[in-house]
Every structure is written in structure tokens, then in C-alpha cells.
Amino acid sequence: MASPTTVFPEITSSVAALRASFATNKTKAVSWRRKQLLSLYKFLSSNENLIQQVLFKDLHRPPAEVSSELVSTINEVVYALNNLSDWTKPVPCEKNPATLLDVIETRQEPLGVVLIISPFNYPVNLLVAPLVSALAAGNCVVLKPSEVASHTEQMWVEWVPKLFDSSCVKVVTGGIQETKWLLEQRLDKVFFTGSTTVGKSIAQTCAKNLVPLALELGGKCPVYVDESANIPVIARRIAWAKCMNNGQICLAPDYILAHTSVAAKLSSSLRASFKEFYSANPRASKEYGRLINRNHTQRVAKLLARQTAQAHSKVECGGEYSVEECFVAPTVISGVKPTDPLMEEEIFGPVVGIVQVSSVDEALNAINARERPLSIYVCTESKSVVDKFASSTSSGSLLVNDFYFNMTLEDMPFGGIGYSGIGKCHGHAGFLGTSSDLFYIN
Template structure:
């Protein structure tokens, strides 16, 4: 049946080439065209639609995470010297997505019935949860397991076929996924493609039904441009400079522990890490010794010797982040070792907003502190910049935290901690503006890869009720049809 569907789809595509010969011949010579065609053919058979099939694939993905756990730890250590604790943390978060989807899939897939006007009380009106078709998932290197497999959970749960493209910057993990994941998932419906930017370019020449991209804003614009050529819907999970406000009224020891953990986890290569701190001069003086103590307690006097501190992913990233150390004043850390791709956990004091470290997402273990006059100045500072993927506020006064929450816009927010909002699977995760658009995690993951199809089923009888909308029109019909379709206003006053 799959081969028949594939043949039919190829004939259909060939017969529907109308005027865009250049695009057609480009696609026909594309190295991934046959793969995309094969997956589309499989999807047309309806193989991925039944709930039992989706659960079987999700369970297989869970087994991959369990049975290849040690291989995953080893691959990530080879790629980034990532501590096993951090790799295990990433795998556990991904496994939660699998378990949550398995527990809730039956309810997510059910038709969602909606309210109806009087004229349609004998009809069925509901939202049908359909898969998009063949989706493309492209992930970055910083969390090469979670950021590729968590969206895949949503794609599988929603009944799609998928191609996943792990980052070439984490080659050992990419090789692991390419070698072993096909042993667990159905190769008729899922595929792994490896390679660099040139491979992504070729992939994007094909017509996908949905694209999910996690990465930089710069590359996100390229992905969006490619998707626009085929009017392909997409989700962009991008980065940005996530601000962290520290109030004068604060438990500075606790704040320093949480900020240092969030900033230096994965050697700072986290898109929702606190990118910079905003605080008054007085708060900076109180926070600095607490940050120094936290770094010493976490990583020892020589963090380079700590098994719990990772490395920059490659030489280019090392040099890029090292250059940012010239901003402000190095108050803590600052040591580097190019041969080891090591940059110490570093705090920069008295940083000015025009300096290089404040012009781009840092994505490394460097924490600038920018001083402001007060809370209002901090809010103004955040609001005159692109909206971040996440924002943080620390204060012993709940009114201060809530004011930051109310007065700024960001993809996500966490008060009195960093990054922990990512772990709440029932919260949506995603950006806004330049930090991206679209949400996932938990049910939002399923919804992202689902076409919510509005459906109305009417009976063939009761034609007398339909006659009011047929010509010839008159005032009597108008008087009958309008109230039957009217939405009743539930407010206390008149609806304007």
C-alpha cells in the first residue's frame, strides 16, 4: 500500500507542475526529494493516524532514551565536555515529554465540540485534530537531545511523519541519533539527516507541511524566508538577551546561587540563560561577593579542573565569546585556554549598554552587570530592546517581581529563579518577536504539530429550516434567519 501511495504521489506531483519549471527541476535533482516523497506517500496511507501507532512510536522513543542513556552521556561529553549530571538532566526532561504525551494522548486527540447558534442545534460542530503531514525539525547544538527529540514527541503524538536534522556542531550526538534512532522508530515515517548548512539549504528546497526550527535569530530569518516560498507554516524558537533584574530588597546569597547555576549551566550555552543582570550600584556591591562565593562552591578555586563545568562547543564559539571579555571590568574569572576551549565562569562589572557584550546574545559563561538607577529604569532598559525569550526578576518583595512581570514583554518569565520555568511541562515554552514565535512542551507540543480543522456535520433532512436562507429573499426571511444565527451577548449592558 505504501509503494502504491508513493507512486500515486509522484504522478500527482509531476502532473501538477504548472509554470514553475525551475523549482520543479531543482526539486527533482535534490538529494532529499525522494526521501520527502516517500514520507509523504506513507503519510497519505494514514499509517501514522491511529492512536495505537503513535503510542507505539512514543514508547520506542522512550526506550531509545533509556537504553542509549550511557551512549548519550558519552557523546555529549565528547562534543562539549558536558558533565554527566547535565546530560542526564537533559535526557530526563526529554523523557518527561514522552511520558506526558503517552498519558494524555487519547484526550488530546478527541474531537473538541463547540457551542452552536440556534440554527444549527441539530448539527455537530467540532474541531478535528489532524496532523500536518511531513514535518522538518532542525535543532541546535547546545541541548542536542532535548531540542531535537522534544519537538519530535509533538510531531509523533500529532500523527505526522518527520525528518529531524541535528546540529553538525555536536557531531558525536548527531552520529548517535543517525545510527541508533532508526533502530527504534519506523523508518517509513521518520528519518534523520546529518550535515552542515549546505544540507539544510537542500532540505529547505523541498516542500514540507510544517517546519520547526530552534537556533539563532540570524538563521531563523533564513529558515522563515525558505518556508515563505512554499507558504509553509513554522515555529521559530530563537534566542536573544534574557534580562535578569536584581532588586535592592533581595536575599543576595540565594539570588547569586540561582543566577550562577542558570548562567554557567552548560558553560552558558543555553538560550534561556540569564544573559545580563540589571541592578543598582548598591545591589551590585552586595551581589558580587555572593556570586564569587557561589562560583567557588560550585566549581572550586580552579573551575577548569572541575568535572562539573563544560566547554565551548568549538574554536569559533570560543574566540567569539573570548572577545566579549573586553567589555566592562572583569570582576570574577576571565581566564581562558584556547587549546581546551575553556572560558572561566566570568562576571563583568560596570558594563555600559553600548559595549560589544551587550550587542549580541552571549551564549557563553560570561555574565555582564549593568547598573541602573532603580526598578523603573530597569524596566525601561528592557522595554527599549528586542523582546527576550525569557526574563527574570529577583526580589524579596512580591510587588517588585509582579511589576516586572506586568510591565515587560517576553516569551517566558520566572520570578526568583532562572530557567526553572522550562521544566514545568504544563507551561507553554517559546518566544515573542525576535526571540521567535510558536509554543511547545506538553499539550502545546501536540497543538503545534496539529491542524485544528473546524468541522460541521449536517443532516440531509429538515430542509424546511434551510429554506429561510434561500432566494428569493424578503423581510420575513431576514427576520427569521438573523436571530437564529445570532450570538447572545452575556454582558450586563448593551453590546455596541
């Protein structure tokens, strides 16, 4: 059951109350920041069963997936706690002859009231990660959890007032209209994770009100598999990455550019990997998740239907779905062309298409013809191929022979470029992103 919607007057008064609390300067104290982070750490560390339950109800997430995500989320909090003292220290600046006797430094000041709009696909991690940064930087925070992941939303509504200083951290619930109203309030930073289309709309509103923002978006993340790749190993890694959270990840491998010489072997290896991981009947597998709701399932089903209607494409495995059960089988489609339906938009589901290419240059041209992605995955044993991708493409991240592990590194900045995002999060980068440089001379 969805949480009661926050009415417009309450949204306005909540943001005003946060501004008043920030004006007292109490959030600037490192001791206050540490207290909030410690409370969050204790909650995450002692409520794994609760988090497992809500994520299963919302997304049918397998326990092993949730456990690994929770470890990464907790590590984010621990990293901030361990480095908070260093992050908040003034940084001395180089002096010139006119300022030799002065104190010259850069200080990190909190921005004020930070709005965090989290998505349905990772309604715990993608709310907590920017929250950690905002609290570490000494901000007041208004949280807008996804109403689509309603059980997790209800968890935050219940627990946030218990965990944090309620005068400085508040939750707003509701849908599109409530979010639009919230964005019209006086804010000092907006952090949004979601689709590029919604991100554009939020950016327009923020620009009108001169509010800085960070957008963690996504797009179509490509995988290039060349003739030197270890196909059985790479197939297992792609299969694992593609079906993590049922493909509902901004970093998910969206399409594969496979060298012609290995495309057939890759298809059969992916089919074998899916069967190994989820059995011949993934619908009955306890390790296989579901799409968030029927609307999203219907969207993926229609995309499948349009693609399979193309005479040149072939379903190598999967293709089955049930809108009622929010189920789509792990699906591989070969013979996909760059102009096909499967290549039009981010899939955000457990379906992947294989586009054959005859060279590295053809793969690079295909990638560079599109908007810059959040991540590019290169599967090769050739250093020259890796170097060519590093020098000839632009993306938020470039991973070689693996997937997602940049998300496990607490201090590696994470974010996109252009259509895949603006700004960075995690670790020190997230702290700086929710701080303002104060240039101090005395």
C-alpha cells in the same frame, strides 16, 4: 567524526517518501503514534550511558547535568503518552438553532511532513521535544540534527532507523547547503531552534513556500536584582544558571541589571558561588563544561577582550580562557554600560556583565529598549516590583527568584515573542502546534 553528508538527491527522495507514507493515513492511527512514542521512551530510559558519552564528547557535559536533562526529556514523552487519548478526541462546538441536530466538532488533524532542525547546545532534548509533539500529532518527520555536535548526530543517524517506522521518520545530515536544500522541499511545518539570524533566513524561505514554522530563538535574557533581593541565595542561583551547559542555553541569564545599592555585594557573592561550585581552578573541575568548539570559544574570547578594553569595566572573577581547550572560566564583569560590547549580542558562554541601575524604572527602560527576550528574571522580595515587571514588559516567560524551572513543566507552553521566537512547544501546545484544526459538521 562527522556523519556522511546526505546528498541532495537523497534529501529530495526522502521527503518524497515521507509524503507518500503520510498519504497512506497510517500515522493518523493513535496506535501508531503510541508505538513510536513508546519506542522513544524505551531508548531514552535504557541508554543513559550512551547519551552521557556523546554529550561529554561534544560538550564536556557533566554527568549530573545530563541526568537531569534526561529526566526532563523522558517526562516529555511520558506526558504525551498519558494524554494522547484526550488530545486526539474531537472537541464539541456550541450549536445554534440551525445546527441543533448536527454533530459539530473540531478535530485535530496531522499536518503532514514536519522538519525539525535541532541545535548543537542541547542536541538530545531539543530534538526530542519537538519530535514528541510531531509524532503525537500523527506526522511524518524529517530530523536535521546539528552537524556541530557530531557525536550526538552520529547517535541519531544510527538509532533513528531502529527506533521508529523508517518510512515515516528519517534523518538528514549535513551543513548549511544541505539545510537550505531541505527547506526547499515540500514541507508542512518547520521547527527550528537556534539563532535569530538563522531564524530570519529560514522564515524567509518558509514564507516563499507558504510553510508554517515555529522558531525557538533566544536573545539577551536580562536579570533584575533589586535592593530587597536575598543576595547570597540569588547569586548562587545566577551562578548555577549561567554555567549550566557552559552558558550555552537560549534561556541563560545574559546580563544583570543590579540596583546600585547591591551591585558590589552581588559581584562578591557571584565570585564566591563560582568558587564553591567549580573550585578555584574550574578548568580542572569535573562539574564544569566546555564550549562546543574553538570557533565559538574564539568568539567569546574576542568579546571578552573588547569588553575588558573598556576602562570603566572591571573583571570581578574569571577572564581566563583557552581556545585550544574550548575553555572559558566563569566570568563576572562589573561596570558594564548598555552600549558596551558585552551588551551587543547574546553571549552564549559563561560570561555575565553587571549593569548598575538606580531604580526599577531604569531597569524596565533598559529592558524595553531592546528586543523582547525569551525570558526575564526578576530577583526581589517585593510584590509590587514583580507586578510592575509583569505589567510593563513583554517576553516569552517571566520567572521570579529562580531560573529555568519553566522547562521542567511538561504542559507549560514554551516559546518566545518577536525576535526571541514564534510559536510554542511542549505538552498540549506542542501537539496543537503540529496539528491542524478540522471543523467538522454533519
